[in-house]
Amino acid sequence: MQDTLHAMEMMENAKDRYRWDFYENVQGLGKHRYQALHDCVKDMRERPERYIPAMLPDLPFDDGQFDLVLSAHFLFMYGDRLSYEFHLRTIRELLRVTSDELRIFPLVDLTGTRYEHLDRLLAELQSEGLEIEEHIVPYEFLRNANSMLCIR
Numbered sequence: 682m683q684d685t686l687h688a689m690e691m692m693e694n695a696k697d698r699y700r701w702d703f704y705e706n707v708q709g710l711g712k713h714r715y716q717a718l719h720d721c722v723k724d725m726r727e728r729p730e731r732y733i734p735a736m737l738p739d740l741p742f743d744d745g746q747f748d749l750v751l752s753a754h755f756l757f758m759y760g761d762r763l764s765y766e767f768h769l770r771t772i773r774e775l776l777r778v779t780s781d782e783l784r785i786f787p788l789v790d791l792t793g794t795r796y797e798h799l800d801r802l803l804a805e806l807q808s809e810g811l812e813i814e815e816h817i818v819p820y821e822f823l824r825n826a827n828s829m830l831c832i833r
């Protein structure tokens with residue numbers, strides 16, 4: 682709750698970096714965030730077995746345990762404080778537990794700038810035989826944060 686309040690305060694000063702066609706304004710965003718927080722806490726209380734704590738770059742899952750793995754708003758967004766090696770190790774770990782496809786969104790940092798080491802990282806993964814595609818998606822809140830990486 683405090684984290685959501687803090688984020689809303691910060692948003693007032695950074696709102697020009699965002700597109701407001703979906704949330705309309707900071708108040709509308711706050712409403713969606715509180716609803717998401719409420720729904721998440723409710724589900725965690727009712728079905729705790731669905732949630733497994735883990736800390737990347739390690740995951741407590743078997744090789745190929747999931748057909749599809751989704752990772753949002755973590756990798757690339759904190760590229761200024763998480764190292765290139767952390768990104769590569771984390772993606773390898775996510776791929777280890779994936780049998781079909783890994784999707785990562787978005788490909789930019791908190792200012793909306795494409796992750797500076799992305800091309801090097803993709804080249805490294807492609808050289809290992811992985812198929813990689815970038816797709817533009819219809820959801821764009823942070824300006825320029827509308828690309829998703831699909832790795833198979």
Ligand SMILES: C[S@@+](CC[C@H](N)C(=O)[O-])C[C@H]1O[C@@H](n2cnc3c(N)ncnc32)[C@H](O)[C@@H]1O
Nearest residue numbers: 735736737738739751752753754755756758786
């Ligand atoms: C901006 S939030 C994104 C949450 C969610 N995926 C979404 O799209 O709304 C980033 C999340 O990464 C989590 N996180 C930070 N370091 C992590 C690590 N080493 N391993 C796993 N999660 C981490 C934080 O606790 C936070 O919940």
